[in-house]
Amino acid sequence: MKTLRVKILAALLLTLCLTGVCGAAEKKILRYGAINQKSTLDMQVNTYSRVMDIADMIVEPLLRIDEENRILPVLVREMPRSSEDGLVYSFSLKPDIKFHDGTTLKASDVKYSFERMFRPSTEALMSYICDMIIGAQDMLEGRAESLSGFKIIDDQNFEITLSYPYAPFLGSIATSYAGIYPEKACGEAGKDWGLSVYIGTGPFKVTNLDIDNGVFTERFEDYHGENQPLDGIDFIFIEDPNTRRMEYERGNIDIMMLDATMYPEYASSKLASEIGSYTPLGLIFINPNMSDERLGNAKIREAISLAIDRRTIAQDLMKGTAIEARTFLLPGMLGYDDKAPVFERNVERAKELLTEAGYPDGVETESYIRSTNMNTMLGRILLAVQNQVKEAGIDIKIVQVDSAAMTEMRNGGKVPLEIFDWYADFPDPDGFIYSMLYSSNAATLTSNYKSAEFDKLLDDARAATDPAKRAELYKEADRLATRVDFAAIPLFHEKSYYLAKPYVRNFKMVYNDVYHFHGVDLDLDAKNR
Amino acid sequence: MSDTVRKDSAPLSGLTGEQEPKFPEQVDGSSRKSGGFLADSAERLFENRLVVASAVVLLVLSILAVFAPLLAPYDPAGQVLSDSLQGPRANHLLGTDEMGRDILSRIIYGTRISLSVGIVSQLIACVIGVLLGSIAGFYGGLTDTVISRSIEIFSAFPELLFAIGIMFVLGPGVINVFIALGLLSWTSYARLVRGQVMQLREMEYTQACIVCGGSNARIIVRHLLPNCFSTIIVLVTLGIPGAILTEASLSYIGLGVQPPTASWGQMISTAQQYISFYPFYSIAPGVAIIITVLAFNIFGDGLRDALDPRLRV
Numbered sequence: 004m005k006t007l008r009v010k011i012l013a014a015l016l017l018t019l020c021l022t023g024v025c026g027a028a029e030k031k032i033l034r035y036g037a038i039n040q041k042s043t044l045d046m047q048v049n050t051y052s053r054v055m056d057i058a059d060m061i062v063e064p065l066l067r068i069d070e071e072n073r074i075l076p077v078l079v080r081e082m083p084r085s086s087e088d089g090l091v092y093s094f095s096l097k098p099d100i101k102f103h104d105g106t107t108l109k110a111s112d113v114k115y116s117f118e119r120m121f122r123p124s125t126e127a128l129m130s131y132i133c134d135m136i137i138g139a140q141d142m143l144e145g146r147a148e149s150l151s152g153f154k155i156i157d158d159q160n161f162e163i164t165l166s167y168p169y170a171p172f173l174g175s176i177a178t179s180y181a182g183i184y185p186e187k188a189c190g191e192a193g194k195d196w197g198l199s200v201y202i203g204t205g206p207f208k209v210t211n212l213d214i215d216n217g218v219f220t221e222r223f224e225d226y227h228g229e230n231q232p233l234d235g236i237d238f239i240f241i242e243d244p245n246t247r248r249m250e251y252e253r254g255n256i257d258i259m260m261l262d263a264t265m266y267p268e269y270a271s272s273k274l275a276s277e278i279g280s281y282t283p284l285g286l287i288f289i290n291p292n293m294s295d296e297r298l299g300n301a302k303i304r305e306a307i308s309l310a311i312d313r314r315t316i317a318q319d320l321m322k323g324t325a326i327e328a329r330t331f332l333l334p335g336m337l338g339y340d341d342k343a344p345v346f347e348r349n350v351e352r353a354k355e356l357l358t359e360a361g362y363p364d365g366v367e368t369e370s371y372i373r374s375t376n377m378n379t380m381l382g383r384i385l386l387a388v389q390n391q392v393k394e395a396g397i398d399i400k401i402v403q404v405d406s407a408a409m410t411e412m413r414n415g416g417k418v419p420l421e422i423f424d425w426y427a428d429f430p431d432p433d434g435f436i437y438s439m440l441y442s443s444n445a446a447t448l449t450s451n452y453k454s455a456e457f458d459k460l461l462d463d464a465r466a467a468t469d470p471a472k473r474a475e476l477y478k479e480a481d482r483l484a485t486r487v488d489f490a491a492i493p494l495f496h497e498k499s500y501y502l503a504k505p506y507v508r509n510f511k512m513v514y515n516d517v518y519h520f521h522g523v524d525l526d527l528d529a530k531n532r
Numbered sequence: 533m534s535d536t537v538r539k540d541s542a543p544l545s546g547l548t549g550e551q552e553p554k555f556p557e558q559v560d561g562s563s564r565k566s567g568g569f570l571a572d573s574a575e576r577l578f579e580n581r582l583v584v585a586s587a588v589v590l591l592v593l594s595i596l597a598v599f600a601p602l603l604a605p606y607d608p609a610g611q612v613l614s615d616s617l618q619g620p621r622a623n624h625l626l627g628t629d630e631m632g633r634d635i636l637s638r639i640i641y642g643t644r645i646s647l648s649v650g651i652v653s654q655l656i657a658c659v660i661g662v663l664l665g666s667i668a669g670f671y672g673g674l675t676d677t678v679i680s681r682s683i684e685i686f687s688a689f690p691e692l693l694f695a696i697g698i699m700f701v702l703g704p705g706v707i708n709v710f711i712a713l714g715l716l717s718w719t720s721y722a723r724l725v726r727g728q729v730m731q732l733r734e735m736e737y738t739q740a741c742i743v744c745g746g747s748n749a750r751i752i753v754r755h756l757l758p759n760c761f762s763t764i765i766v767l768v769t770l771g772i773p774g775a776i777l778t779e780a781s782l783s784y785i786g787l788g789v790q791p792p793t794a795s796w797g798q799m800i801s802t803a804q805q806y807i808s809f810y811p812f813y814s815i816a817p818g819v820a821i822i823i824t825v826l827a828f829n830i831f832g833d834g835l836r837d838a839l840d841p842r843l844r845v
Contacts, residue, residue, distance in 0.1 A: 185674055245805045264630065268809045319613035320631070374786030378802055386791055389613045403786035405706055 029404050030234040031525045034261030036247040039240035041406040045197030047120050047127040052426055054516040055179045057238045061183035062203030067171060070511040072430045074177050078204060086425045089168030089468060095366055096159045100224040103208035110161040114153045115186035128447050131437060132175040135165045141340050167466040174429035206231045216240055232524035242375055253417040257507050261500040262372065263324045263380040279501045283516035284333050284427035289492035294451040295419045297308035297368055305490035306353040313346055314493060316387050328493035331481045332437055337470060338432045338477025339422040340439040354396035364397030370420040373402035418449045426516040432477040440491060452490040457483050506530040539573040546681060554703035576838040583834030597643040606634035608641040609792040617810055626816045638794035639820050645795045646824060649709055649779040656714025660770055661721020666752050669729030687719040695778055699787040706789050713775045721767055728760045762839035769832035773825035780821055796821050
């Protein structure tokens with residue numbers, strides 16, 4: 004009898020162990036259904052929000068902007084002090100910050116990261132964010148090897164001197180583009196940086212960077228900041244949005260973007276309570292290529308703008324998940340013109356403009372789109388626009404291309420017309436309109452907009468410190484780009500959606516449409532219930 | 533001379549000729565009247581009810597394709613955004629898609645793409661395949677080795693992957709789909725025609741023609757290829773459904789026909805995301821593909837049986 008009892012007890016104990024009661028605790032791994040942009044993670048050479056989702060958890064800039072749009076110190080002890088004239092910023096690094104490879108962060112790593120951004124061989128796309136640092140222009144033009152405006156005082160302290168007082172400087176260096184890389188590891192990795200090696204000071208370190216299948220991370224135990232509740236984040240690439248949704252419904256991923264096309268269906272399904280929404284600082288617009296033979300003519304660009312019925316698209320296609328855009332700048336942003344009229348549709352005027360431009364029988368152009376975007380809201384909007392402008396005699400041929408080809412064509416300025424969604428790099432007009440339309444940036448984002456007048460307005464706005472003066476300059480630049488030159492054809496400000504399982508805790512979206520997982524936790528009890 | 537040879541050539545494959553009618557009668561005791569090879573084949577073809585049904589389906593599809601603008605109730609690209617994703621009802625028999633377009637009209641117009649892709653691509657493949665196959669089979673030697681190795685190289689690639697590769701190089705669009713699918717399927721024509729020409733070349737009537745000084749081109753075109761005709765017809769008919777499916781796959785991944793042109797593959801691709809909410813939207817173009825492919829397959833099988841002399845006994 005005693006033996007039997009012992010046996011029963013042993014069996015019970017075994018069962019308990021197997022069910023995990025006395026076994027190792029289940030790891031808290033967040034599985035994010037990510038989109039593969041077929042791009043390096045190196046944020047100096049790409050601009051994708053979906054890459055930032057991953058990169059921002061691994062590499063950190065000196066400062067960061069939280070979900071309340073506040074700038075917070077990350078790698079520095081406190082917010083940097085600036086000199087009275089706004090030209091010199093003094094930084095003091097937190098002591099003993101470790102990179103994932105065990106090396107310690109020093110001022111020289113910060114200098115290296117900035118210099119790398121300005122070195123022509125890097126081909127950085129967003130060096131505009133801090134090219135007002137003295138010496139940056141010399142480096143960008145290949146005249147200097149080091150950044151003269153960056154002074155290392157000791158391993159912890161350094162100063163950055165600007166060539167003019169740039170009001171949003173701290174915001175601009177709080178973006179993903181200004182992430183700090185370890186000098187030694189990054190230099191050694193060379194072209195592999197971001198493709199197979201990516202090391203930073205962030206809360207999660209890469210365990211497997213598989214450019215085809217995903218990026219798999221685990222908590223960095225020596226992280227300098229607050230301990231993260233998650234044991235790791237799996238960024239699982241699922242290219243097809245439908246497969247992604249099915250994986251979510253099957254419980255194989257915990258969180259994912261939900262395209263607005265599917266919002267009405269999901270909002271009336273059993274998953275309605277798992278939908279989260281946010282309004283990113285972003286704009287959907289048409290980006291015409293000014294170097295194109297036909298689209299180079301402002302009258303044709305204006306005709307396209309006039310032939311679009313934004314209201315119908317917003318109401319009937321987007322089912323109220325978007326509002327019509329009146330300007331390039333975003334509502335609430337410095338320089339936003341709240342008195343700007345809506346863009347009214349006028350097909351007759353569009354036809355007249357085509358005739359004036361020398362195309363009385365209509366004009367043909369091509370719009371390239373990522374094939375994976377064709378079934379998203381961007382693709383739907385493009386189809387609606389294609390249908391509407393046809394009435395005015397504008398024939399837009401849609402060509403679907405794969406992600407890698409699109410990136411190459413866009414960076415080379417070779418896409419004739421593209422429907423674009425653009426989000427603020429930091430909550431300042433400079434991080435939104437300058438980054439897209441200033442001539443040097445427009446060249447790598449396909450619009451090839453080159454207007455001395457527009458560039459001058461933005462240069463002046465950068466150098467101005469008085470907010471009212473800056474607002475005026477940005478307002479004027481916006482009007483010039485969207486109502487005179489039609490360098491960008493604003494369409495909508497869209498609301499965005501995501502699906503998150505109820506056991507995902509503390510998740511909040513930030514302003515620029517990037518998914519950040521600082522402080523996110525998983526309630527395993529709720530998950531396994 | 534040529535007429536004599538042709539007459540001679542007929543009994544070789546047992547296809548036509550004056551002796552032939554008696555033969556089947558003797559064997560199966562049927563009272564089939566001979567009306568020559570074609571009439572005989574047609575009679576055999578239409579004996580099978582399934583084949584007749586598939587022929588009717590193909591006829592209907594062809595009428596739909598040719599008269600699409602008259603038959604489709606709506607413009608296939610005409611959007612009524614406020615009317616999107618509606619189920620089947622009186623004014624839209626198959627409902628509307630995500631852009632408020634009539635699904636029935638898009639399926640009718642999709643017939644044009646599917647049939648034209650199927651037929652044109654197979655004609656391209658047929659021209660390339662028959663040309664190279666007959667040259668390889670007739671001349672033999674080094675020519676045959678080079679062509680045969682090319683056939684092997686081309687058929688070594690996985691079909692869809694090869695099509696995707698070609699489309700990447702050529703870029704998307706319906707003309708390029710024709711070319712890609714043509715380049716994809718010529719090998720099966722070449723291989724069969726080569727074999728058959730090799731066999732026919734050794735026949736006495738061919739030898740006689742050579743002795744009498746007939747030029748090579750004339751022998752191939754006038755005396756060898758007519759005897760491969762039934763094989764080619766069957767291959768074309770059976771190749772079409774494959775091409776339709778490949779076009780649907782290419783359009784599904786965005787490499788085929790570009791929007792707003794309606795293509796069944798593209799419709800399925802778009803409908804897929806709504807499958808749990810509006811299943812009918814996915815089912816409709818899917819059924820269209822199934823019916824078309826099945827009809828071509830059944831008809832092709834029937835045609836092969838009817839034209840194959842070995843199955844006559």
